[in-house]
Amino acid sequence: MSDTPLLEIRDLSKTFGSVQALTDVDFEVRAGEVMALVGDNGAGKSTLIKCIAGIHGYDSGEISFGGEEVHIHGPKDAAKLGIEVVYQDLALCDNLDVVQNMYLGREIRDFLFRLKEPVMEQRTTETLKGLRVTTIRSIRQAVATLSGGQRQSVAVARAVMWNSKLVILDEPTAALGVAQTEQVLELVRRLAEQGLAVVLISHNLHDIFETATRITVLRLGRNVGVYERAATTQQEVVHAITAGIPTKVSGITDVDPGVVA
Amino acid sequence: MSTADVAAPDLGPQGAEEREGIWQRTIGNIKSGNLGVLPVVLGEILIVAYFSFTATNFFTAGNFVNVILQMAGVTMIAYGVVFVLLLGEIDLSIGYLSGIAAVTAASMQLPDGRNYPGWLAILIGLAVVAVIGTAQGTVIAKIGVPSFVVTLAGLLIWQGVILQVLELRGVIIIETNWINYAATYYFSATASWLIAAIITGAYALVELGGVIGQRRAGLSVRPWMPAIKLAAVAVACFGTVAVCNHATKPAACPEGTPLTASCTQPQGLPLAAVLMLVFLVGLTFLAKRTTFGRHVYAVGGNAEAARRAGINVARIRILVFTLSGVMAGVGGMVLAARLQSVNLQAGGGTLLLDSISAAVIGGVSLFGGRGEVRGALLGSLVIATVANGLNIGNYSTGTIYIVTGIILLLAVTLDSVARRLQERSGR
Numbered sequence: 001m002s003d004t005p006l007l008e009i010r011d012l013s014k015t016f017g018s019v020q021a022l023t024d025v026d027f028e029v030r031a032g033e034v035m036a037l038v039g040d041n042g043a044g045k046s047t048l049i050k051c052i053a054g055i056h057g058y059d060s061g062e063i064s065f066g067g068e069e070v071h072i073h074g075p076k077d078a079a080k081l082g083i084e085v086v087y088q089d090l091a092l093c094d095n096l097d098v099v100q101n102m103y104l105g106r107e108i109r110d111f112l113f114r115l116k117e118p119v120m121e122q123r124t125t126e127t128l129k130g131l132r133v134t135t136i137r138s139i140r141q142a143v144a145t146l147s148g149g150q151r152q153s154v155a156v157a158r159a160v161m162w163n164s165k166l167v168i169l170d171e172p173t174a175a176l177g178v179a180q181t182e183q184v185l186e187l188v189r190r191l192a193e194q195g196l197a198v199v200l201i202s203h204n205l206h207d208i209f210e211t212a213t214r215i216t217v218l219r220l221g222r223n224v225g226v227y228e229r230a231a232t233t234q235q236e237v238v239h240a241i242t243a244g245i246p247t248k249v250s251g252i253t254d255v256d257p258g259v260v261a
Numbered sequence: 262m263s264t265a266d267v268a269a270p271d272l273g274p275q276g277a278e279e280r281e282g283i284w285q286r287t288i289g290n291i292k293s294g295n296l297g298v299l300p301v302v303l304g305e306i307l308i309v310a311y312f313s314f315t316a317t318n319f320f321t322a323g324n325f326v327n328v329i330l331q332m333a334g335v336t337m338i339a340y341g342v343v344f345v346l347l348l349g350e351i352d353l354s355i356g357y358l359s360g361i362a363a364v365t366a367a368s369m370q371l372p373d374g375r376n377y378p379g380w381l382a383i384l385i386g387l388a389v390v391a392v393i394g395t396a397q398g399t400v401i402a403k404i405g406v407p408s409f410v411v412t413l414a415g416l417l418i419w420q421g422v423i424l425q426v427l428e429l430r431g432v433i434i435i436e437t438n439w440i441n442y443a444a445t446y447y448f449s450a451t452a453s454w455l456i457a458a459i460i461t462g463a464y465a466l467v468e469l470g471g472v473i474g475q476r477r478a479g480l481s482v483r484p485w486m487p488a489i490k491l492a493a494v495a496v497a498c499f500g501t502v503a504v505c506n507h508a509t510k511p512a513a514c515p516e517g518t519p520l521t522a523s524c525t526q527p528q529g530l531p532l533a534a535v536l537m538l539v540f541l542v543g544l545t546f547l548a549k550r551t552t553f554g555r556h557v558y559a560v561g562g563n564a565e566a567a568r569r570a571g572i573n574v575a576r577i578r579i580l581v582f583t584l585s586g587v588m589a590g591v592g593g594m595v596l597a598a599r600l601q602s603v604n605l606q607a608g609g610g611t612l613l614l615d616s617i618s619a620a621v622i623g624g625v626s627l628f629g630g631r632g633e634v635r636g637a638l639l640g641s642l643v644i645a646t647v648a649n650g651l652n653i654g655n656y657s658t659g660t661i662y663i664v665t666g667i668i669l670l671l672a673v674t675l676d677s678v679a680r681r682l683q684e685r686s687g688r
Binding site: 076079089092094095096105106109114117118121 | 474475477550551552553555556558559561562563565566567569570571572630631
């Protein structure tokens, strides 16, 4: 794991009309780590993610990626940088098979506009194998026939297939059973092992303490703190989520005990 | 990663499927609601068997050719309907759009009018419906008006236009063979055999290419599936030609035969059959082997997912309604060729409902995302067979409607049940 962050956000603010959704939020994630992003409903997790993914614009603040300042104006800018988001509702087409979903919108064609199925099939196999997703019986079966965990695996595999550097997972285990949750968390850890930066949004602290390297807590659109997983407890994080005091008020950084970064 | 790695035996996907065998896979497909063409093929066999026993003159070579000619127009329109249904939309304007195309083409070729060559008249007719289809699609995709309403308005408008245009003439006779041959031209017996051979050969080459491509990519190949498909195609092609060549038509008798004798000559494969096949192959290619087709399935399956994957959903919708208009136009020309004229009834009657029914009976889901182009051909064959059999059996038009309606109801019920099965197997 490198110490310089892959993605670094400084003083990001965002308003929706008169609602201040994010106020001077800092956020960073390093290559090779799983950064959990937690907070109660309305804390601004989704807004922050959407700013990174280019779905929302932001009012003020700086985003740097790989050490250089960048401006993300749309989803295509984010994709170009190597940022991929796996949304909660997965965004898979149930009627298409695994290969077709993996290449949806980025199909490989020859000069006659014909799809090159064998190539896509082979690369899908390689990607799934690289992530050790072995439970899928056939990559030519429709996604509708897969279990929740398998579907999540396909969605994640699709995100990492495109030389992405940063993968953002929005509630990846929300709808899954115990065994399938374990399967997906294992996959999340493996992404980080392979050198990707991973942002994990979750309400489930158990999942977070099992996978995350660090934990960023937001509350009411402000930073509460960043915690090292190894040096904190679930109680401390719960306290930060429900009653944490913002670290930055009017640009003055408040030093909170237990805050590392 | 090397190719050897990919083919490694620890990989579940391909290996498991190969061991499993074709029957388990078929049964698995049926259980999960993936019925394919099975119900419609079984239904057609039952219908043919029933009429063969109850109606005289039904199971004859000549009537076989008749059914081909009767189904051709509806089949062409239904090909376009397949794409619209795949999106989960509906197009109610296709009936009268087919009439618009035919009326346009017919008036372009009038000797006392524009007198354009036949091919140009056809192109102009198709261009007009392409523009109309695109316009309707744009209103649906860009403004967000439901397709049901937009095309219902289209149904009324284009019917009105046909009535206005033909008000004085009432009927336009088509004299150009460019159009009329679609229903009146028959290949010679030799040419028919040749066509069957060419189609089978071409299909074999395509399948072979696919197998070679898979092998080159290091994927395991199931050689019996292409072999079975090839056999089915060969049987269908040569079977059709054999029956068509067996059919006869009245002919001038050679000199010296008694005046009372009636003479016949072999009829051969009608051009209409070849046209249906050409469009079947072309549109299946479009649906299954191109990005456009893939995106149509994706939008029909989950439009939001398609949008997030970077697919221009509005563009796909508009293009599908363009295609629907064009195929309606092609169907309209074929229907006009049968009458060798267009009249005030062009595009009316049960044409619209027959076309949509054909696609649905052929297994294309009304819920979007599921179905094949060939379903239109099979569904249209069922409808034409029923109408033909009941006609020969001297049943009334009412009976034909009732029976067709019941078959449609069965098909839609089957579709809904299949969908539920699929959701259940989705766990």
